[in-house]
Amino acid sequence: MVAVFLALYYGVGKIRWITDLHSWMDRRFFRLLDKSDLILFEGLIVALDPEERKEASDLQTVRRESVAKSVFAGLADDKSLSNHLFHTGIFRLWIWYWIAMYGTFAFSLLTVESFSLMLRGVDQYGRLAFEACWISAVGHLLVGVILGYRLLGLMEHISRLLVMSHRDEIATMLRKNLLEKEE
Numbered sequence: 001m002v003a004v005f006l007a008l009y010y011g012v013g014k015i016r017w018i019t020d021l022h023s024w025m026d027r028r029f030f031r032l033l034d035k036s037d038l039i040l041f042e043g044l045i046v047a048l049d050p051e052e053r054k055e056a057s058d059l060q061t062v063r064r065e066s067v068a069k070s071v072f073a074g075l076a077d078d079k080s081l082s083n084h085l086f087h088t089g090i091f092r093l094w095i096w097y098w099i100a101m102y103g104t105f106a107f108s109l110l111t112v113e114s115f116s117l118m119l120r121g122v123d124q125y126g127r128l129a130f131e132a133c134w135i136s137a138v139g140h141l142l143v144g145v146i147l148g149y150r151l152l153g154l155m156e157h158i159s160r161l162l163v164m165s166h167r168d169e170i171a172t173m174l175r176k177n178l179l180e181k182e183e
Contacts, residue, residue: 004113025101032097032148034061036155041068043159047171056178067177074173075166084161090154097147103140111137 026033041064045056059067075081085091110133118126163170 004109025105030101030144030148032151035152037065037068039152039155040159041065043156043163044068044071044170045174046160047163047167048174052175052178056174067174070177071170071173074169075162078166081162081165085158088154088158090151090158093147093151093154097144097151100140100144100147104137104144107133107137107140 023033042057045053048056056067111130114126114130114133117123118130120126123129
């Protein structure tokens with residue numbers, strides 16, 4: 001069990017692959033990043049006219065992500081928007097979500113290891129270690145799911161606020177991106 005912990009500690013220290021681990025865990029288990037991208041995109045296209053909205057909603061997923069990123073890049077200079085996002089707590093919620101997901105991942109590995117120790121009878125406390133790790137893994141998973149649903153709701157709220165405060169700018173950027181698609 002100590003070896004697993006040391007391997008995780010060493011591996012997490014290598015920052016470069018944390019992004020890959022985020023993506024892998026999300027694609028494999030939760031799909032929260034895809035859902036939040038879709039919610040934000042659907043919220044942004046409300047700034048368009050109904051005919052344009054239909055055209056935008058027919059875009060491929062990769063193209064939707066590209067369009068949404070370009071809109072957010074265009075809005076990035078707005079200091080009041082940045083301040084508002086900080087005050088919503090979205091960044092703190094994302095951090096807690098990923099802490100819960102890492103906890104789920106780490107305690108799941110520890111559960112497997114402690115289960116094997118318990119079966120082999122190596123340690124008299126194997127069953128206790130297994131139960132503690134299993135309960136911790138399930139607890140982190142439940143907290144992660146709750147935070148994930150909270151994040152999706154907050155993303156929807158943020159996309160509505162963006163459209164309310166920057167409707168014309170968003171519509172212009174979306175139209176520009178839709179014209180680039182046609183060319």
